[in-house]
Amino acid sequence: MSVVVGSRNPAKVGAVREVFHALDPALEVRGSGVPSGVPDQPLGVAQTRSGAVNRARGALRDPGATWGVGLEGGVRFSGDHAWLFGIVAVARPGGALHTSRTAELRLPAVVAARVRAGEELGPVMDDLLGTVSIKTGVGTVGAFTRGLVTRPQVWSQALALAMAPLLTPEVYSVR
Numbered sequence: 413m414s415v416v417v418g419s420r421n422p423a424k425v426g427a428v429r430e431v432f433h434a435l436d437p438a439l440e441v442r443g444s445g446v447p448s449g450v451p452d453q454p455l456g457v458a459q460t461r462s463g464a465v466n467r468a469r470g471a472l473r474d475p476g477a478t479w480g481v482g483l484e485g486g487v488r489f490s491g492d493h494a495w496l497f498g499i500v501a502v503a504r505p506g507g508a509l510h511t512s513r514t515a516e517l518r519l520p521a522v523v524a525a526r527v528r529a530g531e532e533l534g535p536v537m538d539d540l541l542g543t544v545s546i547k548t549g550v551g552t553v554g555a556f557t558r559g560l561v562t563r564p565q566v567w568s569q570a571l572a573l574a575m576a577p578l579l580t581p582e583v584y585s586v587r
Contacts, residue, residue: 415439416477418446418467421548424483427567431575432479446470448484453532460486461499461511468501468509479504483567485547487519487527494524496533496552500570502578512574514566517553 413436417428420443429441447470448454448463467482474480480503488495498514519527526536534547541555551563577584 413439413478414474414476415441415479415481416471416474417441417443418448418471418480418482419443420445423548423551423563424567427483427564428481428571430564431568431571435579444471444474446474446482448482450484453527453530454484454486455527456486456488457497457499457513460484460488460497461501464499464501464511465503465509468503472503472505481571483571485533487524487533489524489528492521492524494519494527498567498570500567500574502571502574504578508578510574510577512570514570515561517556519552520556523552 415428415432417425425443432439432441446467449466450459450463454460454463463484464482467484468480471477471482472480482501483498485498488497495516496519497516499511501509501511503509523536523540527533533552537546537552537555538544546552546555553566554562
């Protein structure tokens, strides 16, 4: 059995590997360059969810895939504030699809303004903090919490929550 992640981002693939290997260490987990079908910086829940679902379904089309997982980070605006969050989608052959959201982090005004103006969060963070490709490492969450919460932790938790119906089908009545 093979788990294919609709991304080659090491932070995302690592989080998926952690969860699936906790269930079965023999499972192969690999990344695949699956397009999200949404802008580089998804805005709002619907656009972010669409990106995660597109990645999960695209990953499932990879030869040998028995699980497709999509992880998509997004920003939503509420009044003067911007919130960073992610959505995880898990796809199975036959059409089963389950999703969950990560915890949210309020972004500083300086970051929110630049994202609202059309910039992608990762490069904004790299510019602000002097990092290189923050999104493949600690991520915005890790940077702003000083490592108390890491990007892989946030993704792992949301993935486990999305998988609940698959892990306990006797309660969820999943077919």
